[in-house]
Amino acid sequence: MSNRTGLARVLDDLGTTLIDLVRGDPARAGGIGGVVIDDPHDDQVLPPRALVLGVGVREPADVRARLDELGVLGAAGLVVRGPVVLTDEVAAAADRSGVALLGLAPGASWTQLAALLRSLLAEGEVTDSETLGGTPAGDLFALANAVASLISAPVTIEDRSSRVLAFSGRQEQADASRVQTILGRQVPARYSQLLEARGVFRRLYRSDQPVYIADLPDDDGGVCLPRVAVAVRAGDEVLGSIWAAVRAPLPADRELAFCDAAKLVALHLMRQRAGADVERRLRADLVSTAVEGGAGAAEAVRRLGLTDQECVVLVLALADSHVDDPAEHARLLAERQQVADAFAMHLTAVHPRAAAALVGDVAYAILPTESEDRALRIATDFRTRIGDRVVVGVGPVADGLTLARSKAGADLALRVLRAGRSQRAVARVSDVHSEGLLLELADLIAERGDTLTGPVARLIDYDLRHNGNLVETLSAWLDAFGDVAAASAAVFVHPNTFRYRLRRLAEVGELDLTDPDARFAAMLQLRLWRPV
Incomplete structure (x- = not known):
């Protein structure tokens, strides 16, 4: 990985608004291999040079012990909730382990930080040749900084739901409401409602010119800094908007630069969307090829990084997956993809090399593990979190080259569950063995026309x-x-x-x-x- 995916990049883009460096050399860490939410009570598998989010690690003694443990595991950094008490022992542990210690701003969300960091790492995978306007394609943080320099004001890039996709530096020059927006990665609801009531969004999305907004009240009885915003469009589709905290309306030259920046941001967002779609399709093809077996399976397993690993195939489907209404069918397709993405994220948090993708109307996943029981617990935990919308079949353990056998078991277990032949919602093939045999015998009878x-x-x-x-x-x-x-x-x-x-x-x-x-x-x- 390049330096753009290292700790220096993270600190440059997130600055002191979200995290700060407490101890360590960001250049020493090199490229970050992944983001992991720490759980000292679980046997986690860390990717090389992991950035570990120490949720609940607060006391100096715990921080010191965790730094020593992560040093042995080759982690790049440990993030703990600030303000961080830097004792001599903690400083010595950071120096000894080579693990950088960072502090997360009070009030900031761990979930949002994890999403931000993973977004930054994904952007760092883009090669230097893939640029738009001199900025790496999809690198919204670099683009936000470029726009801020053009108009001399801190900016945020937001989607249609006022979620913050990226922000520039110099946010300390804005006001308290902007800080709340950055920390929460979302414009506070009271401001969104106020902007909606004033018709700001309607004016913003109907025009290709910047909209100036003044006299927004703050929490202290005063007013916020004025804002200037411009919509980000791709043809007729509004992708989001750019917001700048200013002290007066922009001069004509900077207003023109702001409008031009919106066009460039649109290109970046479309490039990012296209890249995500391509990556999703590629991953689906690799997962499908790996679990089907036959020609190409070994190469797919290698590209997924699962060679010489014992794995379990899981297959997930929506419990109610048959509708006749076209509108409901469209909703069902979107829900399948949403659930499949959530399943992939859940498994990746358990093991960094887990792979999942939607194939047809079901989601297949490959989980590196040597235990069917562990795979069953993980799948059950996911269903508990997401509700009773899904059923999951769990296959037997297989090595990377015999995943087709595990898939066959998972498919049979899922079929039993979808047929209503079991009271379970998550099952291994051994849990529904007799019901599976009856279904297979029924298939044979139907095939022979008995x-x-x-x-x-x-x-x-x-x-x-x-x-x-x-x-x-x-x-x-x-x-x-x-x-x-x-x-x-x-x-x-x-x-x-x-x-x-x-x-x-x-x-x-x-x-x-x-x-x-x-x-x-x-x-x-x-x-x-x-x-x-």
Whole structure:
């Protein structure tokens, strides 16, 4: 990785608004290999040169101990909640371990910091040749700084929902409301509502010229610095906007530069969107090829970084995934992608080399682990977090070159769950083994075109012609292992009536209830054909 993905880059772009360097040399760390939310109670796998977010690591003794541990693991830096108490022991641990110690501003969100850092690292993957206007394509932070220099004012780049995509330096020259926006990565709701009420967004999105906004009240009873904003467009589509904190309307030359900057930001956003779409499709192809097996699987596994790793394939689907209404179908497609993206993020937090992608109407994931039980817990935890919208099948453990076997198990488990043959929502194939065998046998029967014959067929025909209940009686008796009392109670009839029906079904179906083979055949047919 280039220096643009190192700690120096992070500190340059996020500055003192969000994080600051407490101890260590940012240049020494080199490129950052990934962002990990620290959990000292879990056996985590850190990528090389990881930047670790020490959520809950606060006391100097804990910080010192964690620095020593992360030094052994080769981490690049540790971020803890500020203000950080830098004792002599903590300073010595940072120097000894080579792990940079950083402080997160009070009030800032860990979730937003993680998203910001991962965004910066993703932008750093762009090569120097991929530039727009001299700025690396997709590097919105560098572009925000360039715009700020052009108009001599701190700026933010925001999407249509007023979420902050990037911001420039010199934010300390703005006001308290801008600091709140940066820390929360979102314009505070009270300001968004005020701007909406004043018609600012309507004017902003209807014009290609900057809009000047003054007299916005602050929390102290005064007024905020004026703002000037311009919409970011790609054709007729509004992608977002750029906001600058100013002290007076922009001069004509800077206003023109501000408008030109909006066009450049649009190119960056479209490039970023296209890159994300291409990366998503590429990852989906790699995951699909890896789990299907055959030609190309080994190369796909290598490109995913899973060679010589034991893995488990998981397959996820929406519990309710069939709709007829076209509008609902469009919503369903968007929901599938949203859930698949959330699944990928959840698994990546568990293991940096986990891979997941939407393939058709299901999401396949490859999780490096040597334990089916661990994969089951992780999938169950995801479903608990996201709600009862999904079902997940978990395959057996396989190495990188035999993932097709794990996929087959996961597919079968998912099929059982989607068919309603199990009360579970997350299952390994071993959890639904008998139900899976019945489904596979039903497939064989359907493929051969077999029809129902024998005693059960005769009983079904009799019930249809006489509005009888002999099939129900046989099913209840078999389920109760021949216990007449329990079986009669299950169908709410007197035991003597039930015994009469048993004799009658034996006569009509020509079924010997004392023959274990006949009982097994009847039970299997009832399970496969499931007569109503």
